[in-house]
Amino acid sequence: MVNIVIDGRKVKAKEGSTILENARDLKLDIPTLCHHDDLSPFGACRLCTVEVKTSGKWQLTTSCNTVVEDGMEVKTDSKKALEGRKMAAELLYYKYPETEAVREIAEKVGVDVSEEKGEEHDCILCGLCVRACREIVGVSALTFQDRGPGRDLEDPQIEFDPNSCIGCGACAYVCPTGYIKMEAEDDKRIIWNKVFKMTPCKVCGRYFAPEDQLKYISKTTGVPFNNLTTCTSCR
Ligand code: SF4
Ligand code: FES
Known part of the structure; x- marks a missing residue:
């Protein structure tokens, strides 16, 4: 202490x-x-x-x-x-x-803010998504734009690696401004413009997690994929 x-x-x-x-x-x-x-x-x-x-x-x-x-x-x-x-x-x-x-x-905190309602969902580069993806999910599909000579200093960005992303949605969950959008469409989830196939629960049939996410969990934990295809409510 x-x-x-x-x-x-x-x-x-x-x-x-x-x-x-x-x-x-x-x-x-x-x-x-x-x-x-x-x-x-x-x-x-x-x-x-x-x-x-x-x-x-x-x-x-x-x-x-x-x-x-x-x-x-x-x-x-x-x-x-x-x-x-x-x-x-x-x-x-x-x-x-x-x-x-x-x-x-x-x-x-006392800044004089205009009365109109804010309609935008800008990325403010808080880095929460980058850290969540790396530290909680363990995937690192998000990084800050390359710091090299091609870097856009006026408009820095988060880089997304579609080959690593498993569609878990953790980044959208922690994003404080709503910049990262996650949409659900029938058996699909769309995040960072990538479409993920959702897996139906083998008990209730509800689509509950992207197939890529379950495959990733299966690979990292050694639990067979088939044992992961029941949603939390039916377990
Ligand atoms: S949805 Fe993709 S980018 Fe976002 S935290 Fe999950 S793996 Fe990372
Ligand atoms: S610098 Fe401390 S919360 Fe952002």
């Missing part, structure tokens, strides 16, 4: 834990967009900015990827911390003014 102080409250924090985890244990409301409890931190949106005193100096840092240190002091609601969050939200809003998830968070 390490001793830290958050907003004047003494906290015994777990070694290796982040400022955000400890702040949330104290029920402090810190906005996040690129953070997910089950995924590695990424530090892309900077909405979780707080003020931290280390080596006698106060400075702004992102709380989702800053690990606590013994003696650390944190202010989550100081003028500087709130301004840092507002600035991060302003940058996002400036870039994605029509995206509802961005508008909501920007408004919450």
Whole structure:
């Protein structure tokens, strides 16, 4: 355990834990967009900015990827911390003014948001889909666009590898803006414009998972494919 102080409250924090985890244990409301409890931190949106005193100096840092240190002091609601969050939200809003998830968070931290409703579902490069695919699914069908000379700096993108994707939908599930769309059509699932054949449950007949996903699970776990063709409700 390490001793830290958050907003004047003494906290015994777990070694290796982040400022955000400890702040949330104290029920402090810190906005996040690129953070997910089950995924590695990424530090892309900077909405979780707080003020931290280390080596006698106060400075702004992102709380989702800053690990606590013994003696650390944190202010989550100081003028500087709130301004840092507002600035991060302003940058996002400036870039994605029509995206509802961005508008909501920007408004919450005090950015003057226009009254019209946001209709867009932009990719804000939070990296949640890339991390979910790699860390939870174990597939790595998504990557950030190549950092090489051909990279489009004005409009960076997520690259999709149709040969690796198993159609599981985890990326659509974690996407905070609705950019990744997953559609169902009879016995098909469409995601990233790739069409997946769905498998019917051998008990109730409901299409419940893409064939490619079940094949992948069978291959990685050694469970025969036929043992996987019953949906969770009928098991
Ligand atoms: S649907 Fe494809 S890209 Fe999305 S998480 Fe699953 S395997 Fe990765
Ligand atoms: S939630 Fe911390 S940088 Fe995005």
